[in-house]
Amino acid sequence: MSANPSRFRHVHDGWDDACAATLDPVGRLVYRSNLLGSDQRITNTGGGNTSAKIMERDPLTGESVEVLWVKGSGGDLRTSTRANFASLDLKKLFTLRSIYLRDPLRGPKSAAEDAMVNLYPHCTFNLNPRASSIDTPLHAFIPYRHVDHMHPNAVIAIAAARNGERLTRAIYGDEVIWTPWQRPGFDLGLTLERICREHPQAHGVILGGHGLINWADDDRECYERTLDLIERAATYIEERDRGAATFGGPKCEALPFDRRRAAFATILPWLRGQISRERRFIATIQDDDATLRFVNSVDAPRLAELGTSCPDHFLRTKIKPLYVDWHPHNETLDDLKRKLSDGLERYRADYTRYYETFRHSDSPPMRDPNPTVVLIPGLGMIAWGKDKSESRVTAEFYTAAIEVMRGAEAIDEYVALPLQEAFDIEYWQLEEAKLRRMPPEKELARQVIAVIGSGSGIGREVALRLADEGAHVVCVDKDEAAASATAQMIIDRHGMGIGVAGSDISACGPAINLAADITDRDSVRRMVQHLLLAYGGLDAVAITAGIFVAPDVEGRIRDDQWALTFAINVTGQYIVADEAAAIWRAQGLPASLVLTTSVNAVVAKKGSLAYDTSKAAANHLVRELAIDLAPLVRVNGVAPATVVQGSSMFPRERVIASLTKYGIPFKPDEPTGALTAKLAQFYADRSLLKRPVTPTDQAEAFFLLLSRRLGQTTGQIITVDGGLHEAFLR
Known part of the structure; x- marks a missing residue:
């Protein structure tokens, strides 16, 4: 195990010599990377790079070749495997250096700089398909075998402090060298090479406004050096932190937990509608102690306006969040909505002005001008993303930004990147190219769909089908264990996405499970509140819950059985629709509702009097709701035969x-x-x-009605019965 298991207090030392000894050199790099990535105090999701220079045998010549294995473009250190690492012939990479140096117009923002990225594939070793990242030269030109480039909150606090260079000397002496902000890339790699040559005693560099990079010739030594340098920065900050006074002291107190969650549930669908005018977004809320300490503080407005510093942060969080100056103890939620509305209008105007001021002639088109982070005193933070994974990571990154601001304010004064530098990162052509390489979104991407009765049968198949098309699925059933099983099937099939998911419902993944009795309005309301806290809104509902009560031997059904049949098959569907409609009206976004009826609704049969009559009522409920909820909501039904x-x-x-x-x-x-x-x-x-008609057949009909494929269809019943001519309408 680690030689010093209790040496560190601010980072976790997880190195196991016995485990590492079983791995080949690339396996040890993956192992080191996973350990570093698993601690958010060391680096963020998707952030940081690690590398190792390893001697390999050329598959064609049989000659020994020095190969740089470095984390490739995209990916996450915590979950990376060998497939996430690029491999490049180091000798060929050094050839690129001579090409770059011959260009008289070279520089950190030059065309020559960006052109280097297109040459990296020519240096690939052994046909490795993993694309190299823009950080590759930072690792290639440092003359040591192992390099870690991390984004620790404690070190970025130094990098983002007004007197960062002085603080670096005070904390590390000549062991770590300060270098001013420079955009990552080829030129920065040459800068690091020069620093290593001029400061042979140094073990690392603090990259102004960015993070930490350090090295060693032994992988475990490199790993422990990374931990040690972060530990020293964190200890320095801790000794100077003034608690609540670091952020100027509290301006207000947080609302109690239950009131916060109720307020979030009220605000979220309305706010989602406001920011989703171009494309829909999924929310993650965060109201832990650290977030509340910041948003409730005197200095929060000033610091929020400055924006984030580390490029990895504002690529996710935009240049700055929307801070709303709401007073939770003497203003209402209506006041909050008004201030949010005004704030959003100002934010969009500010973002447009930022784009127009700092754009270049070849800048990509302006992106969505809405904020991805909203800060509300008394409540906490709301982060937005194209899916749950992205919104979780956005929340994670702004949490890191808060810690950076706390550290910088504790030891000095926090400063953000100059706006032009920030813009040039956000709208860098290489970042734009990366975005364009992303696969197209699935048909139901950005949608939140509740499937009522998803614990088995048709409901389970509907949930799985919708998840396959990219929907976030809320699996609802009276049997919570059954709903949980369906949600887990979705997670097993699609994963949780990147980011660290906690135990709180707001930190969920592509599916959640909730219990609800649709005959009980309070139960349905609790379910709706939970799904709003999980995803921020609701786009559609599919109701598959139903009941068939068999008559007794004399063919009769008791009054209570008749009442239960109608309570579930008719009234329950109405209650769910009515509660969902309130959310849809708040959002103001087009929505869809699909009820389950039956071919029995139009075929009179002996032995199913209560069931058939209830389904006939459900058929008409579809038509009534289609009229009542138009034009915002499309309402349709699926009428299965006996499944x-x-x-x-x-x-x-x-x-x-x-x-x-x-x-x-x-x-x-x-x-x-x-x-x-x-x-x-x-x-x-x-x-x-x-x-035989199967649940899968029914699920396909639900998918069609919930998708855009039948976007002009409402008030209709689709029959999926294999062709029962008795059900043909006369």
């Missing part, structure tokens, strides 16, 4: 009863699956297509 396989409405006892009723031969000890298949085929044989 036996995978349906919770067909337990073994009902299957046996149906087989007996229809005179289908079976053995009492046959497996449930075999009995179900017999009954499903019996129903199929009554249809025109002669094939």
Whole structure:
């Protein structure tokens, strides 16, 4: 294990000699990277680079070649594998240096600088497909075998302090050298090479406004040096931190937890509608102690206006957040909405002015001018992104920015990058090219869809189908364990995305599970509040919950069974629709609602009086809601035929009863699956297509109605029954 398990207090030393000894050189690089990336105090999600210079055998010549293995473009140190690392012939990289130095117009923002990136593929070793990052030269030209480039909050606090150079000397002496801000790239790599040559005693460099880079010829020594340099910066800050006074003291107190969450649930859908006029966004809320200490402080308005410093931060958080000067204890939520509305208008105007002032003739078009971070005293932070993963990371990065500001204010004075430098990073052509290489968004991307009854059968298949198309799925069922199983299936299939997800519901992934009894309005309201806290809004609802109560042996059904059938199949669907409608009106964004009816709604059958009548009412509920919620919401229905396989409405006892009723031969000890298949085929044989109707067939109809493909359809019922001519409308 680590030689000094208790040496560090501000970072975690996880090195295990026994584990590292089992790995090859590239495996040890991956191991070191994962350890560093797993501690957010060391680097952010997707941030930082590590490298190792390793002797490899050329597959063609058999000669020994020195290869730079370095984290490639994109990816995350915490989760990186060997496939996330680029490999480049170091000798060829040094050839690029001579090409660059021959250009008389070279410089950190020159065309020659950017042109180097297009030459990196020519240096690839062994056909490695991983694209190199713009930080590659920083690692290549440092004359040591192992290099770590991290973005620790404590060190960035020094890099973002007004007197960062003096502080670097005070903390590290001549062991770490200060260099002023310079955009990452080829020229900065040559600067680091020169620093190493001129300061042979140095172990690292603080990159002004950026972060830390350090090196060693042994990988474990490099790892522990990274931890040590961060520890020393964090200790220096801790000894000088003045607690709440570091941010000028508290300006107000946070609202109690329950009131905060209720306020968030009220504000979020309205705010989502305001910022989603161009494209929809997904929210993450954060109201932990550190966030509240900042947003509630005297200095928060000043520091928020300065914006972030580290390029990795403002690429996610924009140049600055929207801070709303709301007084939580003597102003109302209506006051907050008014101030948010005014603030958004000013923010968009400021962002447009920022773009027009600092743009170049070849700058990419202006991006969405809405804020990605909103700070509200008394409540906390709301971060926005194209999906839950991105909004989580945005929150994570602004949390890091808060820590940077805290550290810089504790030891000196926080300063942000000059606006022109910030713009040139945000609208760098290389960053724009990276964005354009991203795969196209899926059809239901940016959508939040609640599937009611998702614990089994049709509901589960609908949830899975929507998630496959990029939707964030809220899996709702009266049986919370069943809903949880469906949500986990989605997460297992699609992952949690990047970023660190916590235990709080706001730190969820592409799916969550919630319990709700749709016959109880209070239960539905609690469910809706939870989904708003998780994602910030709601775009559509699919209701698949239903019940069939079999009559007794005399063919009669009790009054309470009749009432329960209507409570779930009709009233419950109305309650869900009514509560969702309030959210949709607050958002002001087009939405969609799909109810489940049945072909039995138009076919009178013996033995299902309550069920058939309730489904007929559900058919008309679709039409009434389509009128009532127009033009904002499209309302449609899916009318399945009898779906036996995978349906919770067909337990073994009902299957046996149906087989007996229809005179289908079976053995009492046959497996449930075999009995179900017999009954499903019996129903199929009554249809025109002669094939069993499955939950997957129904899910496809739900997807079509919830997508844009049938965007002009409302008030309609799509029948998925294999062709029951008895259900043809007369």
